[in-house]
Amino acid sequence: MSQNKSIKRIGVLTSGGDAPGMNAAIRAVVRSAVFHGIEVVGVFKGYEGLIEGDFKKLHVRSVAKILARGGTILKSARCLDFFEPAGRTKAAEKIAQAGLDALIVIGGNGTFRGADKLASEHGIQIIGLPGTIDNDLSGTDSTIGYDTATNTVVEAVDKIRDTASSHNRLFFVEVMGRDSGFIAIRTAIATGAIAVMTPEAQMEIEELIEILDKGAKSQKASSIVIVAEGEKHGGAVEIARLVEAQYKQYETRVTVLGHIQRGGEPSCFDRVLASRLGLAAVEGLIAGQGGSMAGIVNRQVVYTPFSEALSSKSPSLDENLRVAQILSI
Ligand code: ATP
Numbered sequence: 001m002s003q004n005k006s007i008k009r010i011g012v013l014t015s016g017g018d019a020p021g022m023n024a025a026i027r028a029v030v031r032s033a034v035f036h037g038i039e040v041v042g043v044f045k046g047y048e049g050l051i052e053g054d055f056k057k058l059h060v061r062s063v064a065k066i067l068a069r070g071g072t073i074l075k076s077a078r079c080l081d082f083f084e085p086a087g088r089t090k091a092a093e094k095i096a097q098a099g100l101d102a103l104i105v106i107g108g109n110g111t112f113r114g115a116d117k118l119a120s121e122h123g124i125q126i127i128g129l130p131g132t133i134d135n136d137l138s139g140t141d142s143t144i145g146y147d148t149a150t151n152t153v154v155e156a157v158d159k160i161r162d163t164a165s166s167h168n169r170l171f172f173v174e175v176m177g178r179d180s181g182f183i184a185i186r187t188a189i190a191t192g193a194i195a196v197m198t199p200e201a202q203m204e205i206e207e208l209i210e211i212l213d214k215g216a217k218s219q220k221a222s223s224i225v226i227v228a229e230g231e232k233h234g235g236a237v238e239i240a241r242l243v244e245a246q247y248k249q250y251e252t253r254v255t256v257l258g259h260i261q262r263g264g265e266p267s268c269f270d271r272v273l274a275s276r277l278g279l280a281a282v283e284g285l286i287a288g289q290g291g292s293m294a295g296i297v298n299r300q301v302v303y304t305p306f307s308e309a310l311s312s313k314s315p316s317l318d319e320n321l322r323v324a325q326i327l328s329i
Contacts, residue, residue, distance in 0.1 A: 019145025028278020108132030125290030139304025140295025
C-alpha cells in the first residue's frame with residue numbers, strides 16, 4: 001500500500017469493556033504520533049464521545065505516568081446510538097469538524113464492528129488495536145489485557161485451592177467470557193482445574209459428574225472447576241446447583257471472580273504488547289493500512305482487515321482444551 005503523508009491529526013479512543021494495558025496503548029499511540037509529526041486528539045467515552053465531540057488534544061506529557069495504570073484515562077462506554085447509521089453520521093461530522101484525518105480505536109469485537117461500518121460508510125481511515133481481556137479476535141496471538149486478566153484469575157484460584165484442599169470441597173470458579181472460553185481454558189491449564197466449561201465446548205452436567213467421579217475415585221483431595229460466564233447452563237451458580245443435587249461427596253462452593261479480572265496494573269507482557277501495537281497503529285495509518293486491526297502473530301506485527309479479525313476462530317482454543325483435559329486426570 002502507498003505511504004499516506006496526508007495524515008496530520010488523528011483521534012484515539014477506547015471502547016467496550018476496559019482492559020489492563022489500554023493506557024499503555026494510548027501512551028504509545030500519542031508518543032509514536034508525536035515522533036512522526038502527527039497531532040493526537042483524545043476522544044473520551046468511546047463512540048459516545050465521538051458522537052458528542054468530547055475531544056481533547058493530547059501531548060507527550062498528557063500520557064506521563066499511565067503506562068503501569070489499569071483502566072483507561074480516556075474512559076470507555078457502550079454506545080447504543082453508534083449501532084444506528086444516524087449515530088455514525090454524527091460521529092463522522094464531528095471527526096470532520098475536528099480535522100481528524102484518521103482514527104485509532106482500542107477495543108474488542110463490538111468496537112471493530114462499529115469501526116468497520118464507520119470506515120465503509122464515511123470513508124474514514126481507522127486502525128483498531130485489540131484491547132480486550134477476552135482474546136477472542138483473529139489476527140493477534142494475544143489481545144491487550146488477556147495476559148493480565150488470566151494472571152489475576154490464576155492468583156485468585158491458587159488461593160481458593162489452598163482452602164479447597166483443607167476442607168475437601170468442590171469449588172466452581174466463574175471467570176469472564178460471555179461468548180468465548182479463552183480465559184477459562186488458559187486458567188484451567190494454569191491452575192490444574194479438574195474440568196473447564198466454556199460456551200464452545202458445551203459440556204453436559206452428566207459428563208461433568210463423570211469427570212468428578214473419576215477424580216474422587218483417584219483420591220483427588222480438592223477439585224476446582226473453571227466456568228466461563230457464557231457457558232450454556234447459565235454460569236457457576238446454576239451448575240453448582242445442578243451438580244449438588246446428584247453429588248454428595250463434596251461440599252460445593254461458588255466464587256464469581258467478576259470485575260477484579262478487568263482491573264489492576266498490566267503485566268509486563270501486556271505493557272510491551274500495547275506499546276508495540278500503539279506504534280504499529282500509527283505507522284500502519286501512515287503506510288495506508290486503514291480498515292484493519294494491528295496485531296502480533298509469531299512475534300511479527302500484522303494488519304488484519306476488520307472483517308477477518310472478527311470472523312475466524314483460533315484453532316489454539318481446541319488444542320488448549322485438550323491439554324487441560326489430558327492433564328487433569
Ligand atoms: P469487550 O470485548 O471488552 O466486550 P467490545 O468492543 O466487544 O469490548 P461492545 O460493548 O460489544 O464491546 O462494543 C463497544 C461499542 O461498539 C458498542 O457499545 C457500540 O457502540 C459499538 N458497536 C458494537 N457492535 C456494533 C455494531 N454491530 N454496529 C455498530 N456499532 C457497534
